[in-house]
Amino acid sequence: MAVGIFDSGLGGLTVLDAAQKRLPDVPFVYYADSAHAPYGVRTADDIYELTVKATQTLFDAGCDLVILACNTASAAALRRMQESWVPADKRVLGVFVPLIEALTERSWGDNSPPREVDVKHVALFATPATVSSRAFQRELAFRAVGVDVEAQACGGVVDAIEDGDMILAEALVNSHVDALKRKMPQPDAAILGCTHYPLMQSQFQAALGDNVKVYSQANLVAESLADYLDRRPEMLGGGETKYLTSGDPKQVSQRAVQFMRRQITFESA
Numbered sequence: 001m002a003v004g005i006f007d008s009g010l011g012g013l014t015v016l017d018a019a020q021k022r023l024p025d026v027p028f029v030y031y032a033d034s035a036h037a038p039y040g041v042r043t044a045d046d047i048y049e050l051t052v053k054a055t056q057t058l059f060d061a062g063c064d065l066v067i068l069a070c071n072t073a074s075a076a077a078l079r080r081m082q083e084s085w086v087p088a089d090k091r092v093l094g095v096f097v098p099l100i101e102a103l104t105e106r107s108w109g110d111n112s113p114p115r116e117v118d119v120k121h122v123a124l125f126a127t128p129a130t131v132s133s134r135a136f137q138r139e140l141a142f143r144a145v146g147v148d149v150e151a152q153a154c155g156g157v158v159d160a161i162e163d164g165d166m167i168l169a170e171a172l173v174n175s176h177v178d179a180l181k182r183k184m185p186q187p188d189a190a191i192l193g194c195t196h197y198p199l200m201q202s203q204f205q206a207a208l209g210d211n212v213k214v215y216s217q218a219n220l221v222a223e224s225l226a227d228y229l230d231r232r233p234e235m236l237g238g239g240e241t242k243y244l245t246s247g248d249p250k251q252v253s254q255r256a257v258q259f260m261r262r263q264i265t266f267e268s269a
């Protein structure tokens with residue numbers, strides 16, 4: 001009964017890494033649906049079908065709790081899965097809510113009415129599917145009033161990162177930040193709303209400037225998982241950490257090593 005962590009590809013490893021540092025005794029099963037990545041350019045129905053299948057793979061691997069460490073899946077599929085698919089004895093959580101709670105200075109489970117918060121102009125960088133779902137704006141509206149959100153769909157960045165082409169990824173980040181700034185010249189906060197983007201965090205920060213606070217998810221999600229497991233210890237169990245993929249395990253392992261700069265060995269799901 002390890003905790004399952006899912007992403008379309010390697011981006012969720014940024015969340016896994018933070019979770020492993022925060023919870024060193026917890027075993028995790030990571031699943032990368034590399035055969036179908038990227039999700040960010042797919043339709044909502046397609047993302048739903050793929051995310052259900054991937055989550056089932058993690059349930060079958062013995063996980064009772066699965067974290068969708070993928071904003072695209074969290075935005076396009078999570079609500080529908082929770083409403084109509086997740087079995088009563090399993091839990092599936094996303095990566096959006098911890099981020100929005102941090103942005104709106106709320107603690108977990110604070111369901112009080114939306115209120116004014118410090119940030120007023122927020123730039124959201126995410127995949128095209130996450131941006132078109134408007135899930136971020138919806139979750140934010142439950143918690144805050146008076147926040148202006150400008151979203152930038154960052155086409156191509158995930159593919160470049162998955163292909164290990166960091167020069168292209170950096171060029172794309174610069175051009176997406178320029179495009180955002182034409183719509184919102186002075187954001188006070190920026191959300192990296194894709195789990196691949198922490199790898200480009202310094203490029204985002206440099207392009208945005210030092211006066212923009214950049215929120216990245218990995219540590220926020222790890223903290224929120226620790227808090228959840230404190231309240232629901234029955235979701236925690238034994239087992240061993242392992243890495244599964246629907247893609248070619250050898251190729252995915254090589255990319256993962258480049259990506260995380262440590263040995264990670266994937267096996268076929």
Ligand code: DGL
Binds near residue numbers: 007041
């Ligand atoms: N890392 C994912 C996300 O957070 C997925 C990107 C993709 O597959 O397009 O959105």
